[in-house]
Amino acid sequence: MSSSVSGRCERTICRCSSRLRNDLATQAWSRTLPPDYTVEMMRRRYWDRDFSYRRDDGIFVIEVKDTAEAAGTASYSEVIDRMEAAWGIAVDQRFWGSGVAHDAGDALLRFLFEELGLRVVRLYTQTENERAVAAFRKLGFREAVRVPLAIFKGGRHADNLSMDILREEWYAIHPHLEDRMIDPFR
Amino acid sequence: MSADSRLRPVESEDVLPLALMLADPSLVGRRGLHEDRPGPRSVASISRSLEKLVDPEHGAAWVVEADGIVGLVTSIWWWDALIPWANVVIDPVRQRQGHGTAAARAVLDHFFENTPALAVEYAAPSWDADALSFADSLGGDRTGIRRREGVRRGRYFDGVHFALRRSTWEARHAAGR
Numbered sequence: 001m002s003s004s005v006s007g008r009c010e011r012t013i014c015r016c017s018s019r020l021r022n023d024l025a026t027q028a029w030s031r032t033l034p035p036d037y038t039v040e041m042m043r044r045r046y047w048d049r050d051f052s053y054r055r056d057d058g059i060f061v062i063e064v065k066d067t068a069e070a071a072g073t074a075s076y077s078e079v080i081d082r083m084e085a086a087w088g089i090a091v092d093q094r095f096w097g098s099g100v101a102h103d104a105g106d107a108l109l110r111f112l113f114e115e116l117g118l119r120v121v122r123l124y125t126q127t128e129n130e131r132a133v134a135a136f137r138k139l140g141f142r143e144a145v146r147v148p149l150a151i152f153k154g155g156r157h158a159d160n161l162s163m164d165i166l167r168e169e170w171y172a173i174h175p176h177l178e179d180r181m182i183d184p185f186r
Numbered sequence: 187m188s189a190d191s192r193l194r195p196v197e198s199e200d201v202l203p204l205a206l207m208l209a210d211p212s213l214v215g216r217r218g219l220h221e222d223r224p225g226p227r228s229v230a231s232i233s234r235s236l237e238k239l240v241d242p243e244h245g246a247a248w249v250v251e252a253d254g255i256v257g258l259v260t261s262i263w264w265w266d267a268l269i270p271w272a273n274v275v276i277d278p279v280r281q282r283q284g285h286g287t288a289a290a291r292a293v294l295d296h297f298f299e300n301t302p303a304l305a306v307e308y309a310a311p312s313w314d315a316d317a318l319s320f321a322d323s324l325g326g327d328r329t330g331i332r333r334r335e336g337v338r339r340g341r342y343f344d345g346v347h348f349a350l351r352r353s354t355w356e357a358r359h360a361a362g363r
Contacts, residue, residue: 030266031244080223084334119342120334124265145330145347150269150305160269164333185342 014042029153062104128158193248205232218273224336312344326350
């Protein structure tokens with residue numbers, strides 16, 4: 001199944017975001033609970049943003065190419081210009097194992113490296129989310145920092161985990177693309 | 187805390203003296219401010235960040251005070267109160283006088299005595315041997331490395347991360363440190 005990352009109409013992205021937020025399997029933990037997110041809450045979060053040239057985040061709907069279904073969201077935040085960003089993805093359980101997360105996650109990484117020119121992309125997760133961690137590794141992310149048993153979700157403890165990928169690591173697994181960006185620090 | 191220093195909450199009138207302290211170029215990458223940029227910043231810019239510490243959301247901040255302000259402790263637990271993050275920064279002209287160690291131990295004691303924290307995280311830049319030594323001395327485990335946390339003197343540097351676990355802290359207390 002192939003997917004694309006796109007901006008979509010307000011109603012679609014807000015419905016998709018609230019559905020993902022209200023599923024304990026696809027949202028994060030602790031601070032983001034309880035699962036009582038309304039479409040209106042998501043609309044205010046994403047649609048009331050003002051125009052600005054100082055953007056340091058973005059959120060997109062993951063769309064299944066064949067059916068135009070909204071399968072999840074892919075986002076980035078905390079951009080430090082031409083240096084780094086935090087990357088995140090959430091996929092509806094109906095699309096788990098379909099390849100949508102990999103396709104969309106990689107498309108967003110390509111945007112971050114080829115357009116924003118970042119040197120490193122990071123993500124934050126927890127080890128109980130084994131399926132996601134495996135997917136992140138397949139995309140090229142490597143474990144960066146692990147704090148054992150430091151968080152609690154789903155009735156048990158898990159390790160807090162951050163992962164990262166350097167731009168040359170991403171290009172190494174995409175040999176058909178050439179990194180033409182000058183790096184003065186390597 | 188040592189006999190001559192203490193932690194207290196950040197008040198509005200602390201913002202300017204703290205900003206003057208944190209504007210010191212030697213503290214780039216070590217200011218401990220949320221979403222700080224790894225480069226020089228003006229006193230006015232730092233002041234705006236500090237004003238948020240007077241009433242922080244999902245975090246806390248304390249002035250390290252001896253005969254005046256000698257440092258700042260910041261902490262945040264945005265994702266999970268079980269793993270707060272803490273940072274100690276001491277005025278460059280007041281370093282190596284025990285204030286950093288005293289402040290760090292005080293904030294670690296605070297989290298383990300007064301909150302449900304299971305571990306407290308902190309970090310030091312890979313280029314800073316003194317900060318790494320200090321971080322090691324607090325008794326936490328090295329939990330990993332965040333690559334390319336910034337650039338200094340023409341080279342990338344990493345962030346070396348640590349976590350002091352509650353069990354380690356309790357064992358140290360039981361042994362009288």
